[in-house]
Amino acid sequence: MFDWLEQLNEEQRAAVTHDDGPLRILAGAGTGKTTALTARVAWLLSNGTPPERLLLLTFTRRAARQMLHRTGMMLAAQQRANPLRQAAGHVVGGTFHAVAHRILRRYAEALGIPEGFSVLDPADAADVIDFVREEGCYAQTSGRRFPRKGLLLEIYSRAVNTGQPVSSVTAAVAPWANELVDQIIEICREYVTSKRVGGMLDFDDLLLLWRAAVLDDRLGPRLAGSVDHVLVDEYQDVNGVQVDILKALRKSDDRISIVGDDAQAVYSFRAAEPRHILDFDQDFPGARTIVLTTNYRSSQQILDVANAIGAEAPEGFSAVLHAANEQSRERPRLVRCADEDSQASTVCQQVLAHREKGTALKEQAVLVRAAHHSHLLELELSRCRVPYVKYGGLKFIEAAHVKDMLCAFRLVDNASDVLAWFRLLQLLEGVGPTIARRAVAALGLNTPDGDPMTRGQVLERWPSAAELLPVSARSHAGVLVAALEVRDGEGVPAHAERVRLALTPMIESAYPDARPRLVDLDALVVKAAGAARLSDVAADVALEPPRSTSDLAGDPTIDEDWLTISTVHSAKGLEWDVVHVLNATDGMMPSDMALGSPQGLEEERRVVYVALTRARKALHVYVPLRYHHRPRGRGDSHGWTQPSRFLSDDVRSKFDEATVEHESALHTAHPHVSDGYGRVDTDLEALWS
DNA sequence: TAATGGGGGTTTTTT
DNA sequence: ACCCCCATTA
Numbered sequence: 001m002f003d004w005l006e007q008l009n010e011e012q013r014a015a016v017t018h019d020d021g022p023l024r025i026l027a028g029a030g031t032g033k034t035t036a037l038t039a040r041v042a043w044l045l046s047n048g049t050p051p052e053r054l055l056l057l058t059f060t061r062r063a064a065r066q067m068l069h070r071t072g073m074m075l076a077a078q079q080r081a082n083p084l085r086q087a088a089g090h091v092v093g094g095t096f097h098a099v100a101h102r103i104l105r106r107y108a109e110a111l112g113i114p115e116g117f118s119v120l121d122p123a124d125a126a127d128v129i130d131f132v133r134e135e136g137c138y139a140q141t142s143g144r145r146f147p148r149k150g151l152l153l154e155i156y157s158r159a160v161n162t163g164q165p166v167s168s169v170t171a172a173v174a175p176w177a178n179e180l181v182d183q184i185i186e187i188c189r190e191y192v193t194s195k196r197v198g199g200m201l202d203f204d205d206l207l208l209l210w211r212a213a214v215l216d217d218r219l220g221p222r223l224a225g226s227v228d229h230v231l232v233d234e235y236q237d238v239n240g241v242q243v244d245i246l247k248a249l250r251k252s253d254d255r256i257s258i259v260g261d262d263a264q265a266v267y268s269f270r271a272a273e274p275r276h277i278l279d280f281d282q283d284f285p286g287a288r289t290i291v292l293t294t295n296y297r298s299s300q301q302i303l304d305v306a307n308a309i310g311a312e313a314p315e316g317f318s319a320v321l322h323a324a325n326e327q328s329r330e331r332p333r334l335v336r337c338a339d340e341d342s343q344a345s346t347v348c349q350q351v352l353a354h355r356e357k358g359t360a361l362k363e364q365a366v367l368v369r370a371a372h373h374s375h376l377l378e379l380e381l382s383r384c385r386v387p388y389v390k391y392g393g394l395k396f397i398e399a400a401h402v403k404d405m406l407c408a409f410r411l412v413d414n415a416s417d418v419l420a421w422f423r424l425l426q427l428l429e430g431v432g433p434t435i436a437r438r439a440v441a442a443l444g445l446n447t448p449d450g451d452p453m454t455r456g457q458v459l460e461r462w463p464s465a466a467e468l469l470p471v472s473a474r475s476h477a478g479v480l481v482a483a484l485e486v487r488d489g490e491g492v493p494a495h496a497e498r499v500r501l502a503l504t505p506m507i508e509s510a511y512p513d514a515r516p517r518l519v520d521l522d523a524l525v526v527k528a529a530g531a532a533r534l535s536d537v538a539a540d541v542a543l544e545p546p547r548s549t550s551d552l553a554g555d556p557t558i559d560e561d562w563l564t565i566s567t568v569h570s571a572k573g574l575e576w577d578v579v580h581v582l583n584a585t586d587g588m589m590p591s592d593m594a595l596g597s598p599q600g601l602e603e604e605r606r607v608v609y610v611a612l613t614r615a616r617k618a619l620h621v622y623v624p625l626r627y628h629h630r631p632r633g634r635g636d637s638h639g640w641t642q643p644s645r646f647l648s649d650d651v652r653s654k655f656d657e658a659t660v661e662h663e664s665a666l667h668t669a670h671p672h673v674s675d676g677y678g679r680v681d682t683d684l685e686a687l688w689s
Numbered sequence: 690t691a692a693t694g695g696g697g698g699t700t701t702t703t704t
Numbered sequence: 705a706c707c708c709c710c711a712t713t714a
Contacts, residue, residue, distance in 0.1 A: 059704090097704050122704085148708080203704055269702060370701050372705085392702085432691050543704070569702045593701055607702080 004039060004074045008032075015290040016040045018257070022250075022284035024235075024277070025259040028319035029306070029613035030297030033259045034573065037233060038067050040257055041091065042074040044229055053228040055249075056093030061544050063233060063573055064093040092227075096242050097203055098543050100210035103223065104201070105536070110219055111209060114199040114452045116413025116535050118420065121397060121542035125202040126153045128419050132190045134433075138183050147177050147184065156188050160204045161239050161271035197445060198418040199452035203543075207241045214248035224249050234573065235260030235280070239271040247283055256284060263310060263317040266569060266607050268599065295321045297575050301331050302619050305654045306612045309646050313605055314598075321613075332619040334647070334655035340583075343624045344380040346660045347580050350620060351386060351563060354578050359618075361386065363577040365564040367611045368392075369589045373582055374565045387560060392567030397545045401507050401517040405524050406538040408499050412484050413535035415459060416445050416452035424480065427510045428473035439465040459485070476506050496528035496537070568611045579615035584608075584623045585641040608646050621655070623647070 005013060012032055015025045016039040027033035045051060058064040068091060092099070101119065108115045120128065130149040133139065139146040147155070151174055158169045166188060167181045177184065195202065201209065214220045230249060232238070235258040238246075250256050258280060265274035281287040295303055300323040310317030335350075337343040351364055368374045371392045381388050397403065404427060407420035414420075418440055425436040442465035443458055462481055466474055483502035486495070500521050507521070508514040524537065531537045564576070583589055589611075590604030612619060623643045 095704060206704090266702075267704095270704070372700085375705095430691065434690060545704095567702065591701055603702095 003077060004042065008035070008039060009294060011290055011292050011294075012036045012039070015257075015292070016043050018288060018290070020255055022254050022280070022287035023257040024280045024287050024289045025257070025292060026261065026277075026289060026319070027259055027292040028261055028295065028321050029264060029610070030295040030321070030575065031292035032294075032296055033261070033292065034063075034067060034070075034233075036292065037231060037257070037259050038070045039074065041067065041071045041231065045071070045075060045091075049228050051090040052092060053226065054091045054093075055099070055227045055230045056091050057096055057099060057230070057232045058093060059095065059234040059237060059573070061094055061098065064095075067233075068093065095543070096210075096238075096245070097206050100206040101539055101543060103213065104206065104209055107213060107219060107223075111213055111216075113201070113209065114414060114416070116199070116533065118198070118200045118410040118414045118417045118535060119206070119539035119542050120195070120200050120202040120419070121545070122153065122203065123398065123403070124200075124419055124542075126150055127423070128194055128198075128200065128202075129153050129156070129187065129191050131419065131422065132187055132194055136183075136187065136190065138180075138187065142180060142183065144180075145176070146180060147174060151177075152184065152187055152191075155184060156191060157204055158271055159188070160208065161241055163240060194418065197416065197452060199414045199416045200419065204241075207245065211241055211245050211248065214245055220248060221252075224251060224253065228253075228255060230256040232256070232258040233260075234264075236262050236265040236274045236277045237267040237270075237272040238276050239273060240276070241271075243276050243283060250284065254284060254286065261319070263319065264572065264606060264610050266572070266603055266610060268603055291319070293319055293322060294324045296324050297616055298613060299323055299325060299330075299617060301654070302612065302615050305332050305619070305651060306609055308648075308651045308654055309605060309609055309612070312646070312648060312650070313602060317609070330618050331656045332615075332621065332654065334584075334652060334657045335620060335622045336643075336657070336659040337622055337624050338660065339626050340376050340624045342660055343582065343622050344376040347377055347582065347620075347622060348380045348384050348386060350580065351381075351578075352384065354618065359577050361388075361561045361563040364580070365566060365571065365574075365576040365578075365614065366580045366582060367566055367568050367571050367614065368582050369568060369591055369607065371567055373588060377582065378565070381563065387562040388565050389562050390565040392565075392570040397541055399517070399520065401511060401514075402520055402524065402541075404507065405500070405503060405521050406541060408480070408484070408503055409496070409524075409528075409534040409538045412486065412495065412499070413533055414452065415455040415457075415484070418445055424506075425469070425477070427506045428469065428477055429509055430470035430473055435468060435470075439468045442468055455485075476509075480506065492531055492534060493525070493529045496525045496534060499534070500525050568607050571614055572610055575614050575616055577616045578618040579611070579620070581608075581611050581619070581621045584621045584644040584647060585627075586643065586645050587641065589644050590646070605646060608644070621647075 005016065008016060012035065015023065015036045025033065025036055027036065041054060041056065044054060056064060056067065058067060071091070104111065104113060104117070108117065126149040129152045133149060133152065155166060155169050155173055158164070158173065159166045162169070166185050170177055170181050170184060194200075195205065214223050227249065230246065232246065237260075246256065258277070260277045262274040262277055265272065276283070281289065303321040303323050307320050335346060337346050347366060351361070351366075354364060355361060366374060366377065374390065378388070378390070404424060407417070407423050410417050410420045411424070421440050421443065422436050425431050425439055426433065443461050445453060445458065459481070466477060469477055480502045483498045503521065504518060507517055511517055527541070528534060528537045531540070586592070589608060590601060594600035594604050624641060626640050
């Protein structure tokens with residue numbers, strides 16, 4: 001027996017050493033779900049499964065990396081006693097989308113997809129929809145409020161992922177647009193055509209085409225046959241398309257292991273359905289289910305809070321969590337603050353206090369429902385010189401110049417990419433939407449059969465497109481187009497550098513603050529060093545957006561200590577000694593955006609549950625009692641908040657409660673304390689002198 | 690036709 | 705606070 005196997009409990013060991021056939025591990029928060037799946041990978045490897053015949057699907061790349069790292073450690077420990085040659089690093093793994101992308105690149109030809117296809121991130125996809133929307137003049141002719149690109153994409157994507165018709169999705173998501181459903185459907189159709197013609201795939205296409213590939217009579221068996229075991233993490237967050245893929249992959253070989261927890265399903269907005277984990281034994285007949293209930297993460301006091309919140313769900317949560325750890329002396333704290341300013345300074349002080357008591361910043365996290373909820377705290381942390389890294393905002397790829405560069409990369413492999421042309425041409429001085437549109441039309445990307453054109457065909461027409469541009473713009477454009485051409489014997493990094501050089505003057509003239517932007521272009525050239533082709537760089541950045549700007553520039557502060565700020569969604573699967581949960585008020589947590597339906601409210605409850613169960617030793621929940629309508633506005637327009645509806649009397653009884661008085665006399669903590677005369681006196685005092 | 694400035698509507702979570 | 709749309713100006 002291996003050491004690491006000895007350290008598992010009975011259920012975990014049963015799960016890890018389960019022999020063949022479908023396996024479902026239902027694992028509550030902190031019950032060693034990752035440990036079990038990791039150990040199972042190690043177990044399979046040590047039993048002789050070649051690493052490349054394992055397919056490990058995780059929710060984030062971060063989780064995949066963590067899992068492979070831990071697997072590697074287990075195998076290394078075992079190798080000391082009994083040398084084996086496997087390396088965990090070769091396990092095929094990643095998110096569904098990333099794996100789909102890899103497969104589609106490899107089998108593009110067999111699937112009839114252009115080999116240099118572009119991957120559209122959601123913002124790109126929305127831009128393509130907008131292009132279609134503008135072209136058809138829908139907004140003008142309808143004469144009324146018309147859904148905008150973001151909403152149109154949401155409707156399209158939901159329909160695709162749930163298999164529901166656009167009409168019912170529209171009725172559910174945007175009932176006010178019900179009468180426009182015919183136009184919406186038309187836009188969806190044209191969107192699909194545009195993508196086809198331009199050789200562009202959006203995130204949904206990656207899954208749809210992977211599904212098509214595994215369902216294909218010729219390709220399917222080949223794909224399925226190359227995998228011995230499929231392992232899936234966070235199964236409560238899969239959607240119907242993903243389940244289809246798994247079923248097709250395991251049609252004639254039922255070795256699949258999944259882990260998940262329906263109490264932590266928080267991705268219904270992405271068409272995930274917790275029903276799939278409950279129906280696993282129907283989708284994969286003969287499945288064995290193992291339930292992990294012992295929590296190794298949190299103190300019982302913290303679990304009491306989480307259990308109390310779960311108990312109030314209409315149907316309850318299936319698992320009640322029990323702590324295996326010895327009790328911490330600290331009860332969870334519910335801290336009422338005067339307002340968000342006060343909350344920010346209190347959190348900052350608490351973080352520092354814990355640090356003084358010996359909990360490094362890296363062992364602490366601040367969790368928020370929405371990325372912008374941490375804004376004031378970030379200011380305060382900067383003021384107090386507390387370093388932090390924020391996860392959950394998608395800043396970097398949204399930066400315009402980054403998209404510009406990625407579009408150029410895409411054009412190198414896919415000259416038909418309409419969106420990339422449209423975007424890059426508008427960087428030129430004197431070129432706006434109209435001219436760009438005409439020039440793109442002159443490239444004649446629309447072929448009769450609807451397939452993308454080759455680079456040669458497109459570039460042949462470039463001169464006629466260039467004629468439509470203002471004379472002053474032609475030289476920059478010409479340089480860029482020349483840089484797109486592939487030279488024999490030139491490596492990908494050198495080509496990336498050539499593209500950067502061509503793009504630099506365009507960026508300089510298009511953006512007033514060009515200098516810091518050019519640094520990011522360098523970072524993208526560096527990223528190109530390891531890529532097989534330039535469009536892969538664009539796809540990688542889209543599929544795995546750097547969570548923070550520091551991500552892309554490597555990690556210079558690796559030895560330093562920093563605090564984590566994260567959305568609850570991005571914090572899933574992670575844990576810290578000390579967790580601070582911000583804005584536990586009605587409207588923020590639960591988000592009032594979600595209150596339209598009972599299911600929405602229940603999902604919010606699970607979000608809170610996920611947040612609370614991230615904490616190992618100490619948990620602080622903050623409730624600002626009032627908030628400013630306009631952030632930082634001197635106008636002092638504010639409203640009173642309600643504490644989150646999840647903080648019932650029963651839940652509150654598990655907390656130590658505290659109220660923080662604000663240090664400033666301008667912000668009184670309690671509604672009934674009024675010091676009107678005092679203020680008037682102070683104000684007047686100034687006049688008497 | 691492109692660039693620019695003001696006003697109105699919207700405002701979650703992520704692959 | 706931000707994005708989008710529109711009217712105005714160059």
